[in-house]
Amino acid sequence: MSTPISPLTSPARHATWPEYLLAIAACGLTTAITIPLHDWLEPVNTVMLFLLTVVLIATRLGRGPAVLASFLSVGLFDFFYVPPRWSFAVSDAQYLLTFAVMLVVALVISQLTISLRLRAHEAQQAAQRSDALYSLASHLAGALEVEQVCDATQHFTQNQLHSSMRLMLPGHGDELAPALPTQAPLSTTMALMALAVYRDYKGHGAQHAGDDEQLHVLLPLAGSTRARGVLIISTSHAKAQQLDTQRTLLDALASLVATSLERLHFVNVAHQTQLEMNDERLRGSILSALSHDIRTPLTSLFGLADTLTLMQPPLPAPAQDMASAIRDQAMRLHSMVSNLLDMARLQSGQQAGQLPLRLEWQPIEEVIGASIQLLGHSLHGHRITVQLPDKLPLIAIDAVLMERVFGNLLENASKYAPPGTDIHVQAQTSPGQMQISVRNAGAGFPADKLSHVFEVFERGQPESTIPGVGLGLSICRVIVEAHGGHIEALNPPEGGAEVCFTLPLGTPPTIEPEQDLEADGGPDAAPDATLDTDLEARR
Template structure:
């Protein structure tokens, strides 16, 4: 816990009432007179003046400015009454004593003023040192804070103990909207509006006063963004002016602590996400590898069963073909799982390795259509390829996988016997590819999320799938330096568009003519 400021050395000036302090000043002057009266016969008047001035200095040191002023006048009067002839009267026989009185009063007032000022400076220095030590102690506590609530509690305790001030703290949410995290909720609407303007305006503090006190609003400016706004409320506006530097230092410490907790949370979440991703990829890879072998055997047995003479016709033949088709579909799913795990693992190890070669895109498209084979039955593929398409530097094997996944996805959601269109064009140093079907289109609120792992356009759809095809396509396109997106064109249907950088293809020398 933070330690409050201890009382200042001038105990009487802060703990005694005003009347008692003046009484003590009068008693001090009287005591000086009583102690010096027996020494009157051999004590010079100038030495008596020094003793009275010493009394004024002590009064200013221990009792403050007002009692010191009273002691100055009282010392002059007592000196006149008891030491200046004729004694025991205020009459002055020698006019020179008037000059003595004036000099004595001036010196007493001046000494009292300087002594009181010195005392105040000493008190302020001690308070500053104590607050500085408390601020260092707060810094050590905030450095070990584990939660935002702990940071708020430490700052609030510091303000209460050191300045008797109240704290209001607004912190932003994930949408950058300020919410009150600490402080009274009543009568803060205007402060919230001012705090919101501070977060959006120049980086400076704001002061204001109302019937509830004097407020100082300080923005908590972090290294990357603003972490909130701190409002300090005190009863006196002078306190805000005197402790402006202290409050700015406190705001800086709070900002550092909040930002540290934010980055710790980000690092923890990132580490947890990487750990989960690695674990998921390991599980997917292990399962896919273990399932692949029995699936391959199942496909082979289904094809063998369908070719047997006794099952070439009839219900047994249809069942054998259905078994083979379902086994092939499950085999493709397992391949997708295994490929996704492998691609993500390579990406986490420093990037997806690509075997780039300059290829004509029409050959890549043709190879993809040929690999799909019977899966395209009932859905004609219409390609729209300009004759002057340039070469593209890409990994042909991976890009064939992109086209294969996009075509399979288009077939799943296209009406029966509907055509699938592939449009290719070059524009602005980019090769644009559009794969379009005539289905119902993507849900408008899932145009981005369909490319996430295990995400589907229609989560509850009866169409088979695991949500891997588009995720694999995006991973490969990103590795080639391109971008991919889902579009619902105005004419209807669904379109997946991606583009690849063209670069500068090598020049192809024309073949020499062969003469007969």
């Protein structure tokens, strides 16, 4: 996957005694080669050979042996080549300048050679690390699971940093969990530090010297929108200083891992979205089939059963009861199918942002009354008590859809209320909104489902014998939210179940005083009659 850094001899390290001895031997070899050529070589050429030896020693052995070779070359040149030979005495003072220049040049050349070698060593390390990071990025780009991200990252840290790593990812709530089940759990101190680094994901991480004689470097994995986890690099204390010098590499590693984890997250989100879209298409196809293939025979079945109940002469009593039962069950099934189709249409319009609303300024008490009258015998003998303030303002609503909301809430309340109990409808205003509630005296909603009862096909009591498919409250939520309101389910302290929803008030139009209308010759009942006619036509 990645190539480990080659074990080059570092120019900054301390030389060993064998290397000093090798420098002395090299200077001695240069002297042995040049002594027989003394009569043919000029002193300046001999100096060049000694300087060449210093360069070679600096290149191969480092700074210490090179400095030793510089002084040793000056001494050998003085002893063997400067008159009087075979002694360190100097007959001409000019040779002192030669010695000084030779020593300075040798030291400068050795230093330049060491610096050049150091730069070459750093350039080679940087190139190898760039190749390793490129290789890691390639493997992370092709990773499809978190396990593959961990494997690629572990291989990189072992080869390039000679360390081990652990990847901590966010779990339930605000906790961090190991990315792999095989990873050892963190100590309490490490877990708290990792959580702090995760929360401050825009920081620079932290370091911790653990009781296991290892240094742990904690790096935040910062994504574009939020933290993706914490990367922990662990190494021995002996290699801690080396790890400190690799901060740029560590930051690059953390950035690559964070990018890979974020990519996996968005790929998973896209996959889930695609599944939901496919589910939505399938549901639309099923509902379309229901619309064309089931509603028509249901209508025919209801009509035939109703005809049987009205036949003259009447059918025998058992047959009459069976025909009535068939008619009632067909009507119930027709109502369920209608709910399914209405829910599909409402959701499609809501998702497209085009849910058609015919908003008109209406008195809410008339909508409530129309809903109660429409339900009729389906309320199962429950008495409906309506408590409204004396002066409720008009509210901009789609009266037909809002009748559907009250009808579903009242029918649902009557199903689950004990026989003979009252169902209470209340309305009141607060700044900017109207609050409406429907409450019964039943057992209430299950406490663990208060936030789910408005979901599609969700029922308060899944095993209940009470008929229904769990669409009534879902339809209510879609209609209320389309009006800009909010709906919720409650269990009041006094018992029973309560559904509350709010509607925005807006600014209703000004209604002229009654005497003005009479002066204009307009009867009081005309607007109400027009409203009733309009509601009846829209049903």
